[in-house]
Amino acid sequence: MAGKYLFIVSMDIEPSKEDLFNEIYAEHIGFMQKVPGVGAVRRAKTEAAAVMIGGEKKPITGEDVPTYTAIYELDSPDVLLSPAWQEAVEAGRWATQVRPYTKNRHHVLRRVI
Numbered sequence: 001m002a003g004k005y006l007f008i009v010s011m012d013i014e015p016s017k018e019d020l021f022n023e024i025y026a027e028h029i030g031f032m033q034k035v036p037g038v039g040a041v042r043r044a045k046t047e048a049a050a051v052m053i054g055g056e057k058k059p060i061t062g063e064d065v066p067t068y069t070a071i072y073e074l075d076s077p078d079v080l081l082s083p084a085w086q087e088a089v090e091a092g093r094w095a096t097q098v099r100p101y102t103k104n105r106h107h108v109l110r111r112v113i
Helices: 015-032 077-081 084-090 093-099
Strands: 007-013 038-045 049-053 056-060 066-074 102-110
Touching: 007 015, 015 038, 015 066, 015 084, 038 102, 056 084, 066 077, 066 102, 077 084, 093 102
Parallel strands: none
Antiparallel strands: 007 066, 007 102, 038 066, 049 056
16 A cells, blocks of 8 residues: 555445446546546445454444445545645546435545554
């Protein structure tokens, strides 16, 4: 992991827009990775599972947890306020064709320790 910070963005999308969401997110990541100070970007989708803790099987349900997550490696929190970031988040089809259909959005910045 090269970045000193992780910007974690999670959300749900209206089911009728899920295919479009996944198509356009790939385009969106391309714009975001051109921003100075942004490194690798990974996407993930929540899945139900279970984990053994203390000899007990505990469900990992994902209830109330957004379905999709993107993790951006950043050099600094300042990247999120830069003009290049502001331009990239509005570029392409994301802002008009996807963002209006997202919900349950969460944004978290974590410093890598």
